Amino acid sequence: MSEDDLRCVAEQLGRPPRGVVGVAARCVCGRPTVVRTAPRLPDGTPFPTTYYLTHPGAVAAVSTLEASGVMREMTDRLGQDPDLATRYRAAHEHYLAQRHELGEVPEIDGISAGGMPTRVKCLHVLTGHALAAGPGVNPLGDEALALIADRWRPGRCTCAALPQESASQVP
Numbered sequence: 001m002s003e004d005d006l007r008c009v010a011e012q013l014g015r016p017p018r019g020v021v022g023v024a025a026r027c028v029c030g031r032p033t034v035v036r037t038a039p040r041l042p043d044g045t046p047f048p049t050t051y052y053l054t055h056p057g058a059v060a061a062v063s064t065l066e067a068s069g070v071m072r073e074m075t076d077r078l079g080q081d082p083d084l085a086t087r088y089r090a091a092h093e094h095y096l097a098q099r100h101e102l103g104e105v106p107e108i109d110g111i112s113a114g115g116m117p118t119r120v121k122c123l124h125v126l127t128g129h130a131l132a133a134g135p136g137v138n139p140l141g142d143e144a145l146a147l148i149a150d151r152w153r154p155g156r157c158t159c160a161a162l163p164q165e166s167a168s169q170v171p
Helices: 003-013 057-066 070-080 082-098 124-134 139-149
Strands: 020-026 032-037 051-053
Touching: 003 020, 003 032, 020 124, 032 124, 051 057, 051 124, 057 070, 057 124, 057 139, 070 082, 070 139, 082 124, 082 139, 124 139
Parallel strands: none
Antiparallel strands: 020 032, 032 051
16 A cells, blocks of 8 residues: 555545555556455454445445435345345355455454345445455445446546546555
8 A cells, every 4th residue: 555545545535544454446547446444443443344435436426326225125135036145145255254364353253344244234335345356256246336337437537527636646
């Protein structure tokens, strides 16, 4: 994690990042899109969110998607589609394995993020995981990316549309 990356993420978030250990996904222009965070923050707080979506355009698009009620629909589908539920549980296991690489935190052992493995609680987490892990790992994260593709997508840079101070920090 370079100093330029840290500055860029701080600008994206509007605050200093906490517990960041690396960039897990980047915009095609090179700026961070998703950061990987430690399972325990510097102040000792357990932090289950390993993949944190930081790109303002992606965050805004996912927020709009969340407001549309799609999370409830996705959760309902988990109860009706055994194949989807199995793939979502595998995403949960992948998430746990990725976090475990960064350290063990007994307080959050077995707890991933975003509602996995039985519900959809936070599309920002699922989208961040999908971007970090690549297609096919988190089915509902992949689905969220498809649903926001008209507003934001990883293969098209929208950083120039951001406020100048954010767009000026190319890592």
